Amino acid sequence: MNIEIERIADIVSLYLKEFPDWRIMQQRIDGGEHCSIKEMCEVVVEDEARSLTRTLPIDQFQSPVDIRTLIYTKGEVTEEGENLTCELPADFCRLHSLKFSGWPQALSEENRGDSQRLALGDAAPEWLARRKRRPWIRLDNAGDKGVSLVCSEYKKGWPETATYIPLPAYDATSGTLRNVDPAIIGALSKRIAEIIGRD
Numbered sequence: 790m791n792i793e794i795e796r797i798a799d800i801v802s803l804y805l806k807e808f809p810d811w812r813i814m815q816q817r818i819d820g821g822e823h824c825s826i827k828e829m830c831e832v833v834v835e836d837e838a839r840s841l842t843r844t845l846p847i848d849q850f851q852s853p854v855d856i857r858t859l860i861y862t863k864g865e866v867t868e869e870g871e872n873l874t875c876e877l878p879a880d881f882c883r884l885h886s887l888k889f890s891g892w893p894q895a896l897s898e899e900n901r902g903d904s905q906r907l908a909l910g911d912a913a914p915e916w917l918a919r920r921k922r923r924p925w926i927r928l929d930n931a932g933d934k935g936v937s938l939v940c941s942e943y944k945k946g947w948p949e950t951a952t953y954i955p956l957p958a959y960d961a962t963s964g965t966l967r968n969v970d971p972a973i974i975g976a977l978s979k980r981i982a983e984i985i986g987r988d
Contacts (some may be wrong), residue, residue, distance in 0.1 A: 790852060790971060794964045797834060797978055798827040804982030827964075829985050834966055835959035837980050841973040842882050842957055847899045851971045853885035853952035854878075860887075860938070860951050877928075877936045880968055882956035887926060887940065888949045895950055896926045902941070 807826065856878070864875040888895035896902045902925035927939040955968035969977075 791965050791967045798830045800978035801982045802826050830981055838957035838977055847897050849972045850954055857948045857951045860948050873940050875938045880955040881936050881953055883954040885952040885954050886950045892924045901926050
């Protein structure tokens with residue numbers, strides 16, 4: 790979802806026990822120096838939103854983005870036909886859930902599957918690499934090229950679930966925080982209030 794900075798500033802003002810900016814603006818003395826709550830929020834909102842998005846437990850997110858179509862149409866299968874690689878969207882932050890038919894459970898950023906297979910990587914013996922019903926996922930960061938998803942035991946088909954959490958970004962021109970999950974709004978406003986309150 791997207792949220793306007795004015796809305797965040799109003800929530801922050803409640804934590805600070807201050808009037809919202811629209812009330813302060815009415816009381817401003819012409820020519821006087823003044824920094825509004827909105828202006829203070831703008832300085833830190835993107836960094837704090839990103840920090841919370843990276844650390845909040847994955848099961849608390851309320852509106853992950855569906856990428857089943859992306860994985861089905863853009864995913865590339867290895868020559869052996871078992872592993873899948875797929876380049877993820879540019880705003881990718883965390884994998885919320887991934888499950889294909891035959892997997893015993895959905896995997897995520899916090900549960901990447903078979904720990905032995907993940908630890909050994911390409912050095913895993915064949916008997917371990919071909920373990921059935923023990924899927925795993927890996928996220929490869931390629932720097933400027935973004936993040937790629939690699940997963941095991943893939944059979945060409947529509948994923949039962951495939952969602953991710955996007956990285957929030959602040960658009961100063963429109964005064965809008967984009968790609969923000971509703972789950973972090975309260976904590977974000979409280980954190981910004983604490984930062985402003987210290988200064």
